[in-house]
Amino acid sequence: MKYHPLNNQLFIANRRKFASKMKPKSLAVFNSNDIYPISADSTMPFEQHRDIFYLSGVDQEESILVLFPDCPKEKHREILFLKETNEHIAVWEGEKLTKEKALETSGIKTVYWLQDLDKVLFEIMTQCDTIYINTNEHYRANVETETREDRFTKWLKDKYPAHAVAKSNPILQRLRSVKEEIEINLIQQACNITEKGFKRVLNFVKPGVMEYEIEAEYIHEFIRNRSKGFAYTPIIASGNNANVLHYIENNQACKSGDLILMDVGAEYANYSSDMTRTIPVSGRFSKRQQEVYNAVLKVKNEATKLLTPGTLWADYHIEVGKIMTSELIHLGLLDKADVKNENPDWPAYKKYFMHGTSHHMGLDTHDYGILTEPIQANMVFTVEPGIYIPGEGFGIRIEDDVVIQKTGKPINLMKNIPIEVEEIETLMNA
Numbered sequence: 001m002k003y004h005p006l007n008n009q010l011f012i013a014n015r016r017k018f019a020s021k022m023k024p025k026s027l028a029v030f031n032s033n034d035i036y037p038i039s040a041d042s043t044m045p046f047e048q049h050r051d052i053f054y055l056s057g058v059d060q061e062e063s064i065l066v067l068f069p070d071c072p073k074e075k076h077r078e079i080l081f082l083k084e085t086n087e088h089i090a091v092w093e094g095e096k097l098t099k100e101k102a103l104e105t106s107g108i109k110t111v112y113w114l115q116d117l118d119k120v121l122f123e124i125m126t127q128c129d130t131i132y133i134n135t136n137e138h139y140r141a142n143v144e145t146e147t148r149e150d151r152f153t154k155w156l157k158d159k160y161p162a163h164a165v166a167k168s169n170p171i172l173q174r175l176r177s178v179k180e181e182i183e184i185n186l187i188q189q190a191c192n193i194t195e196k197g198f199k200r201v202l203n204f205v206k207p208g209v210m211e212y213e214i215e216a217e218y219i220h221e222f223i224r225n226r227s228k229g230f231a232y233t234p235i236i237a238s239g240n241n242a243n244v245l246h247y248i249e250n251n252q253a254c255k256s257g258d259l260i261l262m263d264v265g266a267e268y269a270n271y272s273s274d275m276t277r278t279i280p281v282s283g284r285f286s287k288r289q290q291e292v293y294n295a296v297l298k299v300k301n302e303a304t305k306l307l308t309p310g311t312l313w314a315d316y317h318i319e320v321g322k323i324m325t326s327e328l329i330h331l332g333l334l335d336k337a338d339v340k341n342e343n344p345d346w347p348a349y350k351k352y353f354m355h356g357t358s359h360h361m362g363l364d365t366h367d368y369g370i371l372t373e374p375i376q377a378n379m380v381f382t383v384e385p386g387i388y389i390p391g392e393g394f395g396i397r398i399e400d401d402v403v404i405q406k407t408g409k410p411i412n413l414m415k416n417i418p419i420e421v422e423e424i425e426t427l428m429n430a
Contacts, residue, residue: 001059002226003269008107010182011057014175015078018055019069021171026070027124028132028168029156030055031149032063045228049149050363051134051172053270056080056106060097062114064152068124075110076124084113130164131156137169140366170370177360177369179378183271184403184413187362187380190231190273191401191413193266197221198277198417202427207256207281211236214262215250222266231272232365235263238281242395243388245355254281259289259394265365272365274382275414276399283428289394290421292387295327296396297419299385303357304402307381307410313358313371320357324385325349333389352387361401377406380413 022028030052036044048059056065062083071077085096099111112120125131133153136143157165179187197218204217214236222229237247238254242261254260258281265273278293280286285293303320325348328334334348342348358381360369369379381404386397398419402410418424 001269002223002228004226005105006057006186006269007182008057008105010180011055011105012107013180015055015067017175018168018171019067021175022067022069022132023130023166024070025128026130026132026166027066027068027128028134029152030065030067030134030168031147031152032058032061034148035061036145048270049147050176050270051168054172054176054363056108058082058097058102058106059270063097064114064117065108066121066124068128070128071124072127073124076120078108078110079120080106080108080111081114081117081120082111084115125160125163128163130166131160132166132168132171133157134168134172137167137173138364138366138368139371173368173370174373176362176367177379178376179362179380179403183362184378184380186269186271187273187401188413190227190266190268190271191275191417193222193225193227193268194264194273194275195414195417196225197264197266198262198275199427201262202279202418202424203430205254205260205279205281205428206283207254209254209281211238211241211250211252211254211260214254214260215264218264218266225266227266227268229267231265231267231274235261235276237261237263237395240390240393240395242278242397243390245388256282257286259285259396261395261397263397263399270363272361272363272367273413274361274365274384274399274401275417276384276386276397277417277419277424278396278398279424279428284425285421288392289396292331292389292394293396293398293421295331296385296387296398299323299327300383300398300400303385304383304400304412305409307358307375307383307402307404309375309377309404309406311375313375316375317357320385321347321349324353324387328352328387331387333387352389353385354388355384355386357385358382375404377404379404381410 033049064081066079102111200221233248236250238260239258241247261278263276338348360367361380384399388395400414
């Protein structure tokens with residue numbers, strides 16, 4: 001890992017919170033992700049399952065965490081199972097976690113090698129009544145691949161069919177959505193790295209540069225600052241490409257007079273940042289571009305004020321829609337008749353702003369959070385309104401990451417990333 005070692009008190013606290021929500025005499029199991037094959041002997045870079053990382057800090061394949069708070073044997077209340085390391089593995093793949101290093105990383109005292117899993121699991125399964133399985137129930141999940149977690153769940157339910165089954169995900173959705181101070185600091189670090197990438201790009205962009213060259217500037221700055229790279233597939237969309245919401249080809253030339261919408265974010269220690277900025281290829285916004293840009297910025301600033309504890313996500317988006325409608329009328333893109341005759345299920349403003357304004361953010365870019373429950377302090381949200389005008393050849397989106405406060409306006413983790421028209425133009429023409 002490129003990131004600095006993390007304080008294991010985070011993972012100790014996370015396990016304590018999870019255990020407090022478990023049923024009496026119950027056991028929960030969490031698996032690492034697979035290393036996914038490409039073809040021949042090629043594999044994709046390993047990405048740890050965020051749930052086992054959240055609960056243990058273990059960032060290594062073939063790892064299993066077991067939590068059994070009511071176990072009669074104290075040493076089996078928290079257990080890590082790891083792939084046994086040896087000199088051969090150290091030479092070919094690099095050092096893996098030793099039992100001592102696993103304790104230092106996670107705060108878990110009982111560490112077994114995977115070869116002992118069946119024996120130890122049989123013993124503790126005879127002492128529990130319920131097993132918590134970890135299914136993916138995120139509202140955006142659309143998974144076709146059978147994961148390591150899926151295979152383990154099938155095996156466990158087949159081997160121990162008499163046990164009651166409960167779900168870990170509803171507990172994790174609530175716990176992970178409210179961040180500890182250490183987590184907020186890690187997200188801030190990811191945002192700081194993103195800031196460095198953006199400022200580098202402001203000095204790089206000029207007419208004729210390729211979108212992928214801008215992408216390369218970001219990844220250079222991210223990796224040199226201990227990030228392993230982008231938190232998600234970057235969008236570098238010049239001209240009309242910005243009107244494709246998930247444009248990721250990044251293969252076109254940036255033309256004089258056009259805008260570039262850049263939706264990028266660095267990760268740090270598996271925590272995400274998520275930034276969008278829209279800048280002029282030539283270093284100056286046209287009058288119309290500036291007019292639309294400032295409208296989007298106003299919506300972002302007003303929307304941010306609405307993110308307060310107790311607010312419902314759905315109600316928040318209705319209010320943001322009203323603000324956006326007002327700005328679109330001011331820009332001449334809508335008129336009062338459009339609004340009067342709108343479809344309530346697809347309001348008039350959706351013609352130019354068709355996506356949501358905010359989502360939870362953390363270990364996943366679209367992080368855990370139950371959208372039907374009120375917003376709480378220490379949740380982290382994006383704020384990302386946009387106006388997309390294919391007929392005028394550009395789209396503008398602006399996005400920051402904010403932390404909900406008990407009282408008052410959220411704290412903007414991207415407050416140091418240039419955002420005003422004058423700031424951007426000054427830096428691009430320095």
